[in-house]
Amino acid sequence: MTQTDTQAEAVLAAIRFDANGLVPAIAQQHDTGEVLMMAWMNAESVRETLATGRVCYFSRSRNKLWRKGESSGQTQHLKQLLVDCDGDTLLLRVQQDGVACHTGRRTCFYRAAGEGGLTETVAPAVSPEALYGHTHG
């Protein structure tokens, strides 16, 4: 999916960015409904995502655009971008290549509240070292 600049501006006009110029964006696998992750976008990353069809977030920790998959290869292809009723949250329906989580799991939501606090519900599909091409520590 791509959008012309004019179309992107119409979408941007409906988004209520916060005081930092950011809006939370939920990524959901388009066909299974699995919620993969939540990250943040600024106007520039929304424009790039609509123009390229590849999801681009804004990294708050690195303070720059974060083209999902640029280091890991785990790209998100946009199928549909939705804006919520009051314009302060986005839902990105995507085709996730590989895994969404930096831990090597398909989804970032792998810890569930249960009897003893949190329990892991999803095992890693790949090792983080395989994703990022180096070992840690």
Place this chain on the structure above:
Amino acid sequence: MTQTDTQAEAVLAAIRFDANGLVPAIAQQHDTGEVLMMAWMNAESVRETLATGRVCYFSRSRNKLWRKGESSGQTQHLKQLLVDCDGDTLLLRVQQDGVACHTGRRTCFYRAAGEGGLTETVAPAVSPEALYGHTHG
């Protein structure tokens, strides 16, 4: 689902609340996978949600606990609470009674980016007046 206080504290310890003491929480219909809404929780609302099994958010506009459905009757029953990899987002898998959105739609995400900007993808299931027992304007 209910949790003892001790179990709730173990969950809370894994959550990284923001500078305002809040964390974004995504509500997803547990069986269909539909993403219904995103709202915010503070520690007290997480505790209440785990203790009662009914979803309680924190309303930033009203600056108080927001027991979902308290005025509309559209309650969310918690099936599972998940914490993401870095602890700064929650995913609530719920049974949504009726509709999640104050516009009378099942989901708050009913506006999709398309050819001409945003188009509505979901029609209201009930009127807001029916939900809140009064007319506006």
